[in-house]
Amino acid sequence: MEAKVSPQKFIVPIGPQHPALKEPGHFEFTVEGEIITGATVRLGYVHRGIEKSTEDRNWVQNLYLLERICGICSHIHATAYVLGVEALANVTAPPRAQAIRTLVCELERIHSHMLWLGVAAHEGGFDTLFMYSWRDRETVMDLLEGLSGNRVNYSVNVLGGVKIDVDEKQAATIRKGIDFLEGRTQYYMKVVTTDETFLGRTRNVGTMTYDQADALAAVGPTARASGIARDVRADAPYVAYPDFPIKVITERGGDLAARFVVRINELYESYRLVREILDKLPVGELTTRVPRRIPENEAISRVEAPRGELFYYLKSNGTEKPERIKVRTPSICNWATVMNFAIGLKLADMPMILAGIDPCFSCSDRAVIINRKSQSQEWSWEDLRQYGIKYYR
């Protein structure tokens, strides 16, 4: 790192590699003492060119590619995509499949919010809460693993339905796990809302009013913590949400503490929904046929990822491959809120505010494209391998 110490500008770089960020992103904060006077963001360190790659794969293959945009919200990406493709092909998945999709969506939301609780606590230097919430998160990970076979990329969706079924034994395991988690969540709610040292780091930190959140088009829990009742699950219900309506959770505070409360309250809502779905699981088929070639059409698919509204735009051209797939992830929407609110805050609060929107860098970036003044635009795997061998020799 070069020495750039001038009395006017003192820039603290955070990232692309920094202990506060588990994923790469680059932020520059200009500080005066501990107070931030400027902020910029630069992404792209994990840009994988997924949108371009989709144009080179068939509709089925894309499902697995898009599922891997994000490790935490993998199922919701797959869901948004299959809903889009089903809309393009004009088919609807059977009710039981829709309910199972919803079930996995909600379980995924539970795991994502628990993960976030731990990360946010860690950013605030509260490692004990971090360890405990991640320990308990294992419960829901185990449920998902038992249900789908994998911990991360569940691969539950297929075009036109789902791969897995839920039997009575599994339903019982899930109910038991959810009961345990509900008890623990009540406990975490108590910790984050009453512990004075923790509240000292969250209360009135990074406050965003309703008007500000509205003007910056915040989405997801970040918006809901500022009182905006914006939730795709309620606004434009998809999969089985029309049958299992949700209550939109909002908070007035707009600060970090409110974001904690909103997410934890959403956990309760998810627990309720999971139980309800298990009780009233429709019977019937799991899949329906989707044609391999999809006629020229356009579709927009919006779903509520754990982090907020996830937006897919799909365009088909009558072949087996899509013409264009556009993915707009919730984290992109929320960056604007962070960058606008950093100014005037303390440096020590920044990691928590960054974590407060639950950013997902992999989501925001979507090609390992390396360019070192050579003529090539993109390196093939072979080039990359040779480069690696040369580099380490």
Add this chain to the structure above:
Amino acid sequence: MNISISPLIALLFFPGGIFLLGSGLVYEYIDRKLVAQFQNRVGPRWFQPLADIIKLLAKEEITLAGVNPQLFVALPVVALAAALTAALYVPMFGFQAMFSFRGDLVVTLYLLSMMTLCSGLAGANSVDRFSIIGATRTLTQLFSYEAPFLLALLGPAIVAGTWQISDINTYAMSHTWLILTQPIGFIVAVIGLMGKLELPPFDAPEAETEIVSGALTEYSGRGLALFRIGKDVELVIGLTLVVAFYLGGLGNPLVFLLKTLVLRLVTAGLQSLFARLRIDQTVGMWWRIGALVALVQLLAVIIGLFIGKII
């Protein structure tokens, strides 16, 4: 316990020198293991602190461009030397202090502050931005906890009527435990100790999620190893001091072990119980609450003594 050891051996091997370093590592291990247990984790294996140090010592030390190289090399040495010297005036492991004179309490406290001062200077010496912010925070924190910590240790000194650590120790052994008569002083001393050692929740100067590793970000290899050992030694000395003053003194190694471990358990618990305080919160807390209650305690002690004398 009175054993006379040749000063040279005392300095280099036992109870100073090598033995002190070893016990520093043991206490670091105990700390890490206890915090892990509190967080329901497994924690490191017994040799981990030693392995860390050996690994660091074996690694290349990178001296940055733009720093003062003499200072860069000297600071860790001075820091460790100060911590080791401080140990000579303290009844380590329940043995009598190696050297003792009137007023060695003040000297010891200054020597302990040297460590923090050195790491602050080390940070300010590096040109890295994280180091500079870390150094600012280290020094800010130094100024905030030092006064309350000193006041908290003054209480026992005043009731004992001496500024000599050994004498205070003897006084503490023969009287009611001072934790009962001066509870506030004890609490301030323990929390002051945690602030001194930059343990959570007072780890703002090295908050990894904000400024990587604070003042020591640019240190690697030998320098970092020395700083770490220095901190471990300081930990042992700090524990010894608080135990000697407030928990009924130190008579023999067994008592020492028992009492310091109990105190370590308490501090490990406190470490895992709180979220990190921002530096402004730390300073505010120490000056608004810490210094004030320590002063009140001190006044109460003085008035108590005064009344005792009159009666």
Add this chain to the structure above:
Amino acid sequence: MDITEAIQTAQDLLNLWTSGMSTPDLSRLDVVLAPKDLKPAVRILQKAHWGYLSAITGLDHPPLPASPDGKQPAKDGSLEMLYHFCEGAAILTLRVSAPYARPAIPSICDILPYATLYEREAIEMFGATFRGTPNTEHFVLPEDWPSGVYPLRKSFTGLNKPQKAN
């Protein structure tokens, strides 16, 4: 606002400028706009508080040679930007196209400041230009990315292969 009402409101608001409207399904309204009409349209949406800008999708329409039988004339390449606004379940898409030769579209950042990230993405990915956009730095592509290479255009094939002629 329920869907039909929201769609109706949007239709009423935008009637003045549009050169074509369609509703591909119940919850969607596509409005074709000339680039010069984009800003007034966005402004009126914002004034009426109709939804929020959810995304800007870029589409590349590569040039087509004339069909051999001469029935279809050759077509110049163009870029199309879709501005998706969402209000509840209703989605309004403003479609603005610009030919390769003059790929300039007015920036809407002065009306909706948060559009800057989307515009930056469209600039580097498609080579569109937004008149008046505050920041044209790379957003996701590396700093030393060659200028004039736009990865999401159909002509970009990457992987060391020569680019298809435009």
Add this chain to the structure above:
Amino acid sequence: MPIGVMLSDILSSLFKKPATEQYPFVKEPVPERLRGELFWDPAKCTGCQLCVKDCPADALELIVLDKVNKRFVLRYNADKCIYCGQCVMNCRFKCLNMSNEQWELAATSKAPFLVNYGRDEDVQFLLDKAAQEEGPVPCEKP
């Protein structure tokens, strides 16, 4: 002003076993539906290639030796496989399945990741042919 709300948890942890799973030493049971290494049963395969077409990772390759007599070899690249299970889903004759036992697939060389499934004589035939040509094993799709 409540502080230290997590005290009860911390104290109880002092007398609890750590929650950490000591993985290589202690192995937890795996879920029944775990998608591990892929296995192929040559008896039922008709050579429709549906599994190969939809494989998102290009991990499968069906080599047709004799279409009429149903002599196929399935070349499976376990290192490319992303264990999504689409091939199992696609197969109408249920000749593919994913093991929930074989999942610890780490190795120090690439060799164990290239698996040829099929009748022994067919695989041998392929290997011999490759050895004769002394080139790389043919990987062109049929």
